[in-house]
Amino acid sequence: MAGGAGAGGRSVTSRALGVLDAFDAEHPRLTLSQVAERSGTPLTTAHRLLAELAAWGALARRSDGRYEIGRKLWDLGLLAPVQLELRQVASPFLLDVHTATRETVHLAVREGTKALYVERISGRESVPVVSQVGSRLPLHATGVGKVLLASAPDDVVEQALTQPSRETRHTVVDRRLLARELAEVRRRGLARTAEEMSLGAASVAVPVTVDRPSGPVVVAALGVVVPAHRRDVGRLAPVLQVAARGIGRALRGSEQFR
Amino acid sequence: MAGGAGAGGRSVTSRALGVLDAFDAEHPRLTLSQVAERSGTPLTTAHRLLAELAAWGALARRSDGRYEIGRKLWDLGLLAPVQLELRQVASPFLLDVHTATRETVHLAVREGTKALYVERISGRESVPVVSQVGSRLPLHATGVGKVLLASAPDDVVEQALTQPSRETRHTVVDRRLLARELAEVRRRGLARTAEEMSLGAASVAVPVTVDRPSGPVVVAALGVVVPAHRRDVGRLAPVLQVAARGIGRALRGSEQFR
DNA sequence: CGGGGACTTCCGCTGAGGGGAAGGACGGCG
DNA sequence: CGCCGTCCTTCCCCTCAGCGGAAGTCCCCG
Numbered sequence: 001m002a003g004g005a006g007a008g009g010r011s012v013t014s015r016a017l018g019v020l021d022a023f024d025a026e027h028p029r030l031t032l033s034q035v036a037e038r039s040g041t042p043l044t045t046a047h048r049l050l051a052e053l054a055a056w057g058a059l060a061r062r063s064d065g066r067y068e069i070g071r072k073l074w075d076l077g078l079l080a081p082v083q084l085e086l087r088q089v090a091s092p093f094l095l096d097v098h099t100a101t102r103e104t105v106h107l108a109v110r111e112g113t114k115a116l117y118v119e120r121i122s123g124r125e126s127v128p129v130v131s132q133v134g135s136r137l138p139l140h141a142t143g144v145g146k147v148l149l150a151s152a153p154d155d156v157v158e159q160a161l162t163q164p165s166r167e168t169r170h171t172v173v174d175r176r177l178l179a180r181e182l183a184e185v186r187r188r189g190l191a192r193t194a195e196e197m198s199l200g201a202a203s204v205a206v207p208v209t210v211d212r213p214s215g216p217v218v219v220a221a222l223g224v225v226v227p228a229h230r231r232d233v234g235r236l237a238p239v240l241q242v243a244a245r246g247i248g249r250a251l252r253g254s255e256q257f258r
Numbered sequence: 259m260a261g262g263a264g265a266g267g268r269s270v271t272s273r274a275l276g277v278l279d280a281f282d283a284e285h286p287r288l289t290l291s292q293v294a295e296r297s298g299t300p301l302t303t304a305h306r307l308l309a310e311l312a313a314w315g316a317l318a319r320r321s322d323g324r325y326e327i328g329r330k331l332w333d334l335g336l337l338a339p340v341q342l343e344l345r346q347v348a349s350p351f352l353l354d355v356h357t358a359t360r361e362t363v364h365l366a367v368r369e370g371t372k373a374l375y376v377e378r379i380s381g382r383e384s385v386p387v388v389s390q391v392g393s394r395l396p397l398h399a400t401g402v403g404k405v406l407l408a409s410a411p412d413d414v415v416e417q418a419l420t421q422p423s424r425e426t427r428h429t430v431v432d433r434r435l436l437a438r439e440l441a442e443v444r445r446r447g448l449a450r451t452a453e454e455m456s457l458g459a460a461s462v463a464v465p466v467t468v469d470r471p472s473g474p475v476v477v478a479a480l481g482v483v484v485p486a487h488r489r490d491v492g493r494l495a496p497v498l499q500v501a502a503r504g505i506g507r508a509l510r511g512s513e514q515f516r
Numbered sequence: 517c518g519g520g521g522a523c524t525t526c527c528g529c530t531g532a533g534g535g536g537a538a539g540g541a542c543g544g545c546g
Numbered sequence: 547c548g549c550c551g552t553c554c555t556t557c558c559c560c561t562c563a564g565c566g567g568a569a570g571t572c573c574c575c576g
Contacts, residue, residue, distance in 0.1 A: 015565090016274060017314050020334060028337045033522065044566050056275050065523080069338035076278060077335015079286045080327035092382035099357055102531070124350035134336035175304035272535085291553065302535050305555070323554080517576105524571070532563090540555070546548100 015041050016057040018106045019049045020058070020073075022024060025135065042048055042198065083118045089250045090208070094121050100239045104129055104225040107208075108144040110152060111136065113160050115145040115221070127201045127227050140164040140178055141171050143205030144221035146191035150182045151207060151218035157182065170195040190237055191221075195228050202228045206240045208247045219251065227236060273299050278316070278331075282394065287324045340354045341367060341376045344478060347508045348466070351501040354381050358370060358497050362387055362483040364404040365466075368410060369394065371418050373403040373479070385459045385485050395455065398422040398436055399429050401463030402479035404449035408440045409465060409476035415440065428453040429511065448495055449479075454487050460486045464498045466505045 022030055022038035030038065036046035048054030050067055053059045054118045057072035086109070094105045104126040107119040114136035122129075131137060138146035139152075139160045149160055164173045172178055185191045194202045209216045224236055259309035280288055280296035288296065294304035308325055311317045348365050355363045362384040365377040372394035380387075389395060397410075397418045399404035407418055422431045430436055443449045452460045463481030467474045480502045482494055 015449065017311075017316065018440075023337055025337065028339070031522080032524095042566050043523085044525095044568095045564085048564080048566095053275075058275065063344065069334055070341060071338065073316060074335045074340045075392060076281060076327055077332045077338070078390075079281055079283065080329065080332035080335070081286070082329060091362035093383050096357065098353065122349065123353050134333060180418070234478045253291060289553080290555095300535050301554085302537095302556095303533085306533080306535090519574105519576090522572085523573085524569105526569085527567100528565105530562095530565090532561105532565100534559105534563100535552090536558100538555105538557085540553105542553085543551095544549085 006151060016043060016049050016053065019046055019053065023069055027060070029068045031066050035067065044060070083220075085254055086251065087119050089254070090220070090222075090247045091096040093247050093250075094119055094222070095240055096246075097121075097222070097243045098123060101224055101226075101236060102126070103236075104131075106131060106141075106144055106205075106223045106225065107220055108148065108223070109220045110139070110156075113139060113156060115139055115142055115148055117144075118220075127225055128199055129201055129225050131225075138165055138167070140173075141167045141193065141197045142226070143193045143203030143223040144189050146181065146185050146193065147205045147207045147221035147223070148218070150185040150191070167197050168195055168199050172196060189241075191223075192233065200228050201225050201234060202230065204233055204236045204240060206237065206244045206253075208244045210248050210251050218255075220247070222247065264387065273297070273303060274307050276303055277311065281327055287320070289324050289328045293325065305321075337402060341478075343512055344509065345377050347512070348377060348478070348480075351505050351508075352377055352480070354504075355379075355480070355497055355501045356381060359482055359494060360384070360486075361494075362389075363429065364402055364463075364481045365478055366400075366406065366481070367478045368397070368406040371397060371414060373397055373400055375402075375405055375480075385483055387454055387459055387483050388482075390514065396423055396425070398431075399425045399451065399455045401449050401451045401461030401481040402442050403481075404439065404451065405463045405465045405479035405481070406476070407441040408449070425455050426453055426457050428457075430454060443485045447499075449481075450491065458486050459483050460488065460491060462491055462494045462498060464502045464508075466502045468506050468509050478505075480505065 005144050018039045019035055019041055022035045027038070028130065032047055032050060032257055033043065035050060036043045039046065041049070050059060054067065054070070056063050057070050059067045060070035061067050090107050091181045097105045098121045102123055104122040106117055108115040108117045117131045117133055117135045120131060120133050126154060137145060139149040149157060161175050161178055164178065172181065189206060192203065203223050203225045205221050207218040208220040208222055210219050222240055224240065226233060226236065264415060276297045277293055277299055280293045285296065290305055290308060291301065292473060293300045296303060297304065299307070308317060312319050312325065312328070315328050317325045318328035319325055352363045352365060356379045360381055360383055362378065362380040364375055366373040366375045375389045375391055378389060378391050395403060399405040419433050419436055422436065424431050430439065449463045450461065461481050461483045463479050465476040466478040466480050468477050471477045480498055482498065484491060484494065
């Protein structure tokens, strides 16, 4: 093929994959020109690549001309063993928590300076929240995030406390305050937030810990999101802690998860 | 690029995607040579493509040399709006059914002559079953399958009843018998199976119906899987029916779902 | 009715990529 | 202990797949 020398310089098989990179959680449906722009691919090339990918089933083309991820990538994606073991082991426990609370339950792991939500259960009466399986949210503004941050290496904490994003008017962005909160989380083994990520929602989260020869390790965080006005938030902690301990126990002795 | 003239003749951007085709539910982890063989790609080429895909994050390479689907494809796959609306609307109802029964709950749609499982909830005490989100199981051997088949067009029924696969020794493979069962399913609005897909598991399923101007249309099937020895299977039907009706009602007025 | 933005089709030139060949790295066997 | 079979990796030359500029089509909007 020619031209490749142009801008960017993807080395990955042609630009095909670059085109897929244009799609993300904020941009799940794109028009031809959006894809071309976002991926830095010349329009003509993007046009052909999209057509090929669509023919293969990786993308689907809607009647309005927009492209979106298709069945084939969905299928392939489901085969990815992302935290597979953790999710399988934890799912029943999340259900238990949901049954007990009727609220939205989350399981997240730390990925860099983000909380990656790997499992989620949400009922009809639960508060609507942004998180979905696959979401990555900031560590400093969510319950599970604070729990994960509290056990993260210093350099990660350092990064996370540098210019924390303001998500709502309640987000704690003061470095000292956040540091103090983290200490508190470590001491109590429990994190709380109140409308720091989305208005109307509060959360409680606890660490999921596995005992290793070298000592206990936090491998995930388990949390519930409740309406901000709910007063009995304290009641939720014990339920979470029991579940988290159950998960930790169930994980022990199993393969590694990472 | 050269050689392309070889066997096969993929027209999709190089062979890169062909290589991904080698991965499926039965073969989620493959070695280089397996990929090469399964995709009909020369070993050398497969080697390079896998390396490129791995560098991009589409694939991950395990320490044992096997490749598996990586984080990137997982992310992309989650963006696919496969039955998105149906799943979002139905999830809370599945939770309700699970809460009431403590058994594995499934939501499936028909895809050709297969039942595609689009949502699933499974608790700790539930019977272990093969189905997962993304699984495709035969229509004639599962509860949700029978429900979907009962409302399928004639040619699909025709195909499904031709050489039905034998999954266990209890699978009904006799054409007349299956046809009679379908009639029964239509009449009662309810399907049952007993160890037809996996030993030890029985199931009950009902259709999820949406009222259209042209009349009611079955858009999905809702089912539970229970231990084969459980005697009160009849008790489950009402729960399912209430939930199915709830889903149908919630779906009405919303966009279409294919 | 004319201008502009978005999409589609064409096609010639070229360097990206196909894949044969050869070179490790194991591991089992005689 | 050396030989051979299997699997993975590296090299590199030749070729045509595919890049992308240009021109054409559609449709909306003023």
